[in-house]
Amino acid sequence: MNGLGSMIRVLREHRQLYLRQVASAIDIDQALLSKIERGERRATKEQVLALANFYKIAKHKLLAIWLGEKIAYEIKDEENAIDALKIAEETLEYLNGKKIQENNV
């Protein structure tokens, strides 16, 4: 798969643009963009936003994919990866509850 990478590669090819062109538009090295498209390197958040902007895609969708893949690759070799995701969700809910409380003190 490599969701984000192949997604932005398809977008580029669909518009018949060269790596060079897109890379310069979002101000990164074309070698880096090549690696990102093939999933060899991860993009930074800023780069994802720049890409979303360039290709006119909903930023939050691209960001969610970017972040989701980041997590997945981080834990993919762990035995309890799925359990961990569940716990992450619960922890997140707890943290959000806490945040709301803090705002209403």
Add this chain to the structure above:
Amino acid sequence: MNGLGSMIRVLREHRQLYLRQVASAIDIDQALLSKIERGERRATKEQVLALANFYKIAKHKLLAIWLGEKIAYEIKDEENAIDALKIAEETLEYLNGKKIQENNV
């Protein structure tokens, strides 16, 4: 909350042990253990395993908590954290499918 931290702190207090004692048993600095128990620092995987071993808890449970919290704190400030978790799960399933295929070539 700070699940893992307070969990191992409770375990230690319950057994009436000093930081010093547990720290030396799992071979880390007591200052570090103090920080881990209070959630100021994250434990490494090895330390989690050592703690599980020391306190005789199921390793996979402690590991799942450890990993889950790691993820949660990593994405807690992101707007699309929950979406990202969902995507992480899907990506994980895809990666696992791939792994199985590879093993059966």
Add this chain to the structure above:
DNA sequence: TATACTTTTGACGTTTCTTGTCAAGTCAAT
């Protein structure tokens, strides 16, 4: 209040990971 502890805190040096870049290499078309 002095003493004897345990625990917390802050700063520091080291190591490890991430990021971007360059130059050389591959590959396809002409």
Add this chain to the structure above:
DNA sequence: ATTGACTTGACAAGAAACGTCAAAAGTATA
């Protein structure tokens, strides 16, 4: 064989994670 797009590998700089130490803070007891 030349051109142009893309890929690859190696490197350096910077950021983040880790462990350690010594000083500070807290706690109980005599």
